[in-house]
Amino acid sequence: MLRRIALALLAGLIATPALAQDWAPDRPVRIILPFPPGGSTDLVARILVDRISRGAPHPWVVENRSGANGNIGMEAAARSAPDGYTLGACTIGNCAINAAIYRRMPYDIERDLVPVFWSGSVMNVVAVHPSVPATTLPEFIAWARANQGRINYGSSGFGSSNHLTPELLNGRLGLGLVHVPFRGGAPALQALLANQVQVMIENIPTKIQAIRAGQIRAIAVTGRERDPALPDIPTFEEAGVPGIVVEPWFGYMAPRGTPAHVVAGLNRALNAAIADPEVQQRLRGLGVRPEGGTPERFGEHVRSEIARWREVVERNNIERLD
Numbered sequence: 001m002l003r004r005i006a007l008a009l010l011a012g013l014i015a016t017p018a019l020a021q022d023w024a025p026d027r028p029v030r031i032i033l034p035f036p037p038g039g040s041t042d043l044v045a046r047i048l049v050d051r052i053s054r055g056a057p058h059p060w061v062v063e064n065r066s067g068a069n070g071n072i073g074m075e076a077a078a079r080s081a082p083d084g085y086t087l088g089a090c091t092i093g094n095c096a097i098n099a100a101i102y103r104r105m106p107y108d109i110e111r112d113l114v115p116v117f118w119s120g121s122v123m124n125v126v127a128v129h130p131s132v133p134a135t136t137l138p139e140f141i142a143w144a145r146a147n148q149g150r151i152n153y154g155s156s157g158f159g160s161s162n163h164l165t166p167e168l169l170n171g172r173l174g175l176g177l178v179h180v181p182f183r184g185g186a187p188a189l190q191a192l193l194a195n196q197v198q199v200m201i202e203n204i205p206t207k208i209q210a211i212r213a214g215q216i217r218a219i220a221v222t223g224r225e226r227d228p229a230l231p232d233i234p235t236f237e238e239a240g241v242p243g244i245v246v247e248p249w250f251g252y253m254a255p256r257g258t259p260a261h262v263v264a265g266l267n268r269a270l271n272a273a274i275a276d277p278e279v280q281q282r283l284r285g286l287g288v289r290p291e292g293g294t295p296e297r298f299g300e301h302v303r304s305e306i307a308r309w310r311e312v313v314e315r316n317n318i319e320r321l322d
Contacts, residue, residue, distance in 0.1 A: 023084070023265035029060045031087045031252065032080075034073025034094055036066045038186030039156065040203035040288070041089050044119050044250050047282050051273040066183050069157040070094025071106055074253075078112040082257035084266055087116060092248040093160040096305035100313040101159035102321050109302065113253040116263055117270040118291040118298035120283055121249040122203045123223035124162055125230065127216045129195045137220040137239035140199070141173055148176030154188035154197035157181050158321060161248050162188075162202045164312065165222060168244065171316055192216055203248055204229060204287030222246040229287035249291070249305075251298050267295055 031049065035041050045062050053059035065073035070093050077088025095109055107113065126137065134140035144151050155163040158181050166177050180197050182188040185206040192200045193215055200207070200216075204227060211218045211230070218233045224245050226235060236244040252270070254263060273279055274292045283290050291298075313320070 023261050024269070025058060025084060027085060028058045029085050029087065029266070031060065031062050031089055032073045032077045033062050033064045033089045034066060034070035035064065035156065036184035036186055037064050038206070039184045040122055040205040040248070041091050041250050043205050043286060044283065044288055045089055047279060048119060048270060048273045051276055051279050052269055069098055069159050071098060071102070075106040077253065078107040078255055080255050082255040084254065084258055084262035087252040087254055087266070088113065090251045090253045090302070092305060093157070095253070095302055097159045097161065097164065097309045099306055100310040101318070104322065109306065112256050114256055114258055114263060115295045115299035115302060116252045116254050116266050117295065118249065118251040118293055118301060119270070119274065120288040120291050121247050122205060122288050123221045123227050124165060124201045124246055124248060125204050125207060125211070125218050125222070125233065126199065126201050126220045127192065127207050127211060127218045128199045129192060130217055131195060132198055132217070135217065135219065137234070137236065137241060140219055141175065144175040144177060149178060151177050151199065152180045152197040153177045154180050154182055154191045154200045156185040156188055156202065157183065161246050162200065164318065165201045165244070165246050167318060168316060173241070208287050227287050229285065249301070263295055
C-alpha cells in the first residue's frame, strides 16, 4: 500500500513539469488595447487574435481602453490577475516613451509587467494633405520654414513617436510645426483627411490605405531602409535629412507574477499565429515587419528603447507631463 502511494506521488511530481510545459488557456484571453480602434496597434492585435481564435476552443478578444497616451489601458493590464488571461498591448509610446515624458507613471514596466511577445515593427511615414504644395521632403521643409506657426501636425498623443519625431525636426530644421494631439492614430488620420492638420508622421499601417487611395501624399519614411509596402517613398537620409531613424514596435506584456510556464504558453500560441503564411502576408501588406521570438528577446528590446527615448527627451529638452 505504501509503495503504491509513493509511486503515485512520484508520478505526480514527474507529470507536473510536463503539464506546465503544455499550458494553454481554458477560457478567453483578453488583450487590453490602450488605444482606439483603427490604429496600427489595433490592426496588428486583431490579425493575431483572429488567427489564434480559429484553432482555439476559446476565442481571444481585443478590448480597446484608450486614454492618457496608453497609460489607462496599460495600468488596467498591470493591475489584472496574473493568471495568463489578460495581456496589455505594449508600444514604443506607452512602454518606452511615456516613462521619459511623464513625471509620475501609474505603472512601472520592470516592476509591474513581464514581457510575453514581440509582434512586429513598423516605420513612420510623413504624409501630407493633397493641398500641401510639396511632393518631396525638401519641398516640404522649405514650405514649412516659409509658413512657421501656421502648419499643424497631428499625432496619436503627447509623447508618442509621431509627436517626438516632428519635434526633433522642429528643433533641428526650424520648421515651426504646431502640435495637435489626438487620442489615437485613427482620429489623427481623420483630421489629416479633413485638412484640419496638414501633415502627420504616423505608423504606415494606420495610413497605408489612404495613401494607396490617393487621399493623402506620402513623402518620406523614417526607417533605415525603404519599406517594401511603399517602395517608391525614400528614407529621410535618401531625402537629404540624415540621422532620423524611428521604427515603432508592438508587443504584449502580462501582469508581474504570471507564472513562467503560463508566459511560455502564451508566447507559444502567439509565435504559432505569426508564423502562419497568411498572417505574414497580411502584416507585410500593411507595412508591418513580423518579429516573434522569446519573451526575453522582447524584454531586451523594451529596455533598450526605454534608455534610448529617455536620452532623446533629455537631450532635446522636451516638456514633461505631470
